[in-house]
Structures are given as C-alpha cells and as structure tokens.
Amino acid sequence: MIDHLGAALLALAQPDVLLVILLSAVFGLFLGAIPGLTATMGAALLVPFAFFMEPLPALASIVTMSAMAIFAGDIPAALVRMPGTPSSAAYTEDSYRLAQKGQLGLVLGVDVASSVIGGLMGAVVLIVAAPRLAEFALNFASFEYFWLAVLGLSCAVLISPGSAVKGLIALLVGLLLSTVGIDVAQGYPRFTFGVIDLLSGISFIPAMIGLFGVSEVLRNVMAPGRMPPAARVPSRIFEGVWPVVARYRWNVLRSGAIGTFIGVLPGAGADIAAWLAYAVAKKRSKEGAEFGKGHIEPIVDAGTANNSSLAGDWVPALVFGIPGDSITAVVIGVLYMKGLRPGPMIFEQQPALVYSVYATFILANLLLIPLGYLAIRASGHILRVPRNVLMPAILAFCIVGAYAINNSLFDVGIMLATGVLGYVMERYGFPVAPVVLGLVLGPIVEQNFMTSAIKTHWDLTAFFGRPIGNALAAVTIGLWLLPLLSTLRARRRARRAPDGPVPSR
C-alpha cells in the first residue's frame, strides 16, 4: 500500500497536476469564504474544466476544492457571523462571539487545525476502509445494490435537517425527474412530451448546476444585501491553538470519527456531520450550557467533523457508485464522463487513480495549513467582492458549464428550469440536496429492482433470500420504523406526565 501511495504522490508531483491543485485550492478558498457559495456549487462549476482534464487532475481538483471550501466557510462565520458554507453553520454563533471577545486569531487558528486533523482522519479511514469494503462488495448482486440504494435514499430523508416530510418530498421530486426518458425495462419514452432531447433523460450535471448554482444566484439577487464590515484579522493566528487542540484531543478523535461515519453513510455530508458532532459535544461537555454563547469546544468538534466527512463521503461513491453527499454525486458524474465506472472493480482496474485520490486528500489537507493562513490574511478583501458583479459572473459560468458537457443549449434550459425549481423549493423550506440524490439514486434503484424482478420472474421473496441483502434490508426497514417508534415513545411519555414541564428544544 505504501508503494502505491508513494507512486500516487509522485504522479501528483507533475507540474501540471500541481498547478491544477493549487488553482482549485484558491478557487475553493474563495468560494468557501463568500457566504452563499457552497462547495457543492464549486464541484458543479469545476465539471466543465474536469471534462478537458485527465482523470487524475480532474478528481484532484474536486478533492482539493472541497477541502479548502469547507474550511474557508469558517472564516466569514467568525468575521461577519455568516457561515461561508452550510457546514460552518453549527458553530457560527460561537465563532463570532469569541471573535467579538478579541479571540479572532485563536478561533481562526483552531478552525485551520481542526480542519486539517479532521481531514487527515477522514483520509486515513478512506485509505483503510475503502479497499476492504470493495473486496466485500464484489459479492454484491442486483439485490444488494437495490437495498443499498434504498438505504441511501432513506438516510438522505432521515438525516436531512428540518422537516422530514419536506426532505422526503424533495427526494421524490428527484426520483420523479430521474424517470424522465427511455425506461430500462422496455425502452418506452416516459415524460418526454415528444421532445427528442429528453429521450436520454434529464442531464445530471446541468440539473446540478441549476439546483445549486442558478438557485443561489436567484436567491442572492432577490435579496441583495450588503455584507457587514468584517473584523480586523490579527497578525498572530496560530498562537494558543496547540494547547486548545491538546486539551480537547478526545473531542477531536470523537468528532473525527462521527464526521467520517456520517460521510460514509450515503447521502449525508459535511453539514450534517458538523451538526451531529456539535450535538454530541454539547451533551457530553461539562460546559454544554455555554455552547452558542462563544465557546471554543464546539468549534473544535464541529470543525473537525465537517472536514473528516469529506473523505468519508468518497467511500460509498468509489465502492458502490452511491454518493456519500452532493459533492461526491458530482464526482460520480465526472467518473462516468471519463469512462470510469465507480464500483468495487475500480480498485482493481484503476489502482493508480484510486491511490491518487487518497494522496490528494493528504496533500490537500497539508496544503490547508499555509493556504488557510493566506486565505485568512486575505479574507477582508475576499469579503469585499461586490455581489452585483459576482452573481452575473457566476451565472455566466453556470451557463457555459451546463452547455459544455454535451454542447447543447437544451441543457442550458434544463439548468434554468432546475434552478428555478431549486429556488422555489428552498423558499418554501424544502432542502435541495435530496433532489440531487434522488436523481442519482433513482436509476440505480429502478434498474436493480427491474433486473432482479425479471431475473426471478417477479418472485419478490428473492429480495430477502441473500444474507448481505437481508442485513441491508433489515437496516433499511429499521430506519423506516425509527421515526414511528420515536413518535410512539414521545406520546407514551407525554401521556405519563401530562402536567410536566415542556421540554426545551
């Protein structure tokens, strides 16, 4: 393994690959530091560039960009109380209040340190777990893939923040959109309305650019607000960071593990990892009551968790072709675009590429130390970029990006339609990420169901006839029952103590 990693690091050391990594790092830091622009949007905007690159720099650019963007989201959280990406939202209040107390340097230093440690922890788990899981996954047939995709869909709904019903409806919208085009069983054109461009289905990348990019542009131009003045960044950033990290070393380990685990779950990404690590830290800490009022502990926890989830997200994406989050949904699109099929065989057919992904995670997280420092120093300027120039420019990139995949103006139309859909959904409190997961997982669920059903002459008991499939089915059905059980338990508790105090949320 060490030999492979060494070879991968050498492959990354090519000047053109290094240049791509450096440029994507700057792009990621810029995107992350500007509130409203997310790492997922960055991944979608990188696709047209990835189209013209070799697979190695293409994947390296997405890995580097996402690691940088998730860290950089912490900067405006501390400076202007606006999380740069949703992944920093959990600890924005603590970061900002500590900054107001004159500890801005410490907060930003801890942000860098926890991001680097979390990112490296996630990378180690990816390196160790992914090949073993891939060996295991070689035994999977269409039944297992069906259950795995259904498990992914279920996780996406259960863990999505806000109303579970809205998350579910968003997922159904994605699933419905995934059925547009020629069907797998009979080649019948569904929902195409005679439009030839729709026969091959809704192109995933333009839809993704629309849902995450155009909807964001629409949201920004609807409420063009001015950014509050940023606090001055002190010259000493890393001072006092090490004692804090050493003091909370167990938190770092725990949150790194939580983040990686959430990452490995299909459909759950960095923002959920941060919220969960925050919640666990609050429960376990002696000073939990101080969280949200300007405490460094939740920053360590959630800051570690969000970056560690990034590498975890690649585990299901590489091993099963099922995205760990919306960024790896784009990665899967890029792999297919490059003629590479994600799945257990990729570890045998493309070992050099897989090891290069591992090596990029290590390199990107180490680069985060100097580049993160520079980004913090430049943050005052980044935050001053006027939105009325930035938004039209982003729209232009969205248009060209959506067009470049198939050289089709129809795809630009798809981008616009999904952009409006994404905007309307978010405005009414529906999360957009499940739509993307529905679009990716829908064909996997349907194809594997149809293949299995036709193979067994519609003997549906066959779906419960294989041990691994059964285990996946049990976990999936257990997940479905979970909300029901917790509702029942809450009702029973409420019945037992009708006059008790109202529990705080």
Next chain:
Amino acid sequence: MSGGAAALAGAAAYALTLPFPELADGHPGPALFPRLVAGLMVLFGLVLAWQGARGEPAEAAEGGAATERAGVLNALLVVAAVVGYILVVERAGFVPTLGVLLFALMWRLGVRLGAAVGLAAGLAVGTYLLFARVLLVPLPRGPIPF
C-alpha cells in the same frame, strides 16, 4: 400550501403514467416506478398540507413572506436573460450575447454604467478565451467567429 402543490404535482405525474404499457408477461413495466413515486408524492403532499392545517411548524416558509418587488424583478431578469441567451446565442455569437447578458444584469443590480460595460466586456471575452481557446469547448458561434 406547499404540501397541496406537491400533492397536485404528484397527481399530475400519476395521470401522465396512465398510458404507459405493461410488460409482455402482464407485470408492470415502465409505469411501476414513476407511479410509486408519484403516489408517494400525493400521500406525503397531503401529510404536509395536513401538518400545515394543524399549524405545525413544518409549513413555515424559509424565505419569509415579504419579498421586495425589486428583488422579484431582479430574479425575473435573470430568468429572461438565460432564455434570451438560449434564443439568441447561435445567431449573434457567444461573446456579444454573454456580454449583453452580463451588462444587463450588472447594470440592473446597481453597478455603475461605465464599470458595467467594462466588466461585462472583460468577463465575456475572458470566459471565451478560457473555455474556447484554453479548454477547447466548441462554444456557439454566430456570424462572427466568437
């Protein structure tokens, strides 16, 4: 309201699946998956509407009710600009169309006239050079080569 809209969308999708054929052995084929999804959409749309009617917080809109008229006009201009781009770009060429789109949006969003002209022209030419010359994307061409 959003629950009702989801239920209606689900019902409409379900109705569209009615002409879908069955498999030769009589089992559901192309219709199975879309009908299941559309049916679930109707069901959970109604659940959401019911939650809303009971005044549960799930119905609360995230963006708030009062959106300024200027903001709506901005958003409509963005949509119109992209539609205009799709309709015009193959006749007028990439750089002029994107330049006009960028200028219109920047000007509308309050960038000063001179700056908007300069930035729009610079960005349109820069995007062209990056995508068409460096990345070799065959961007739409009009009567002029760019």
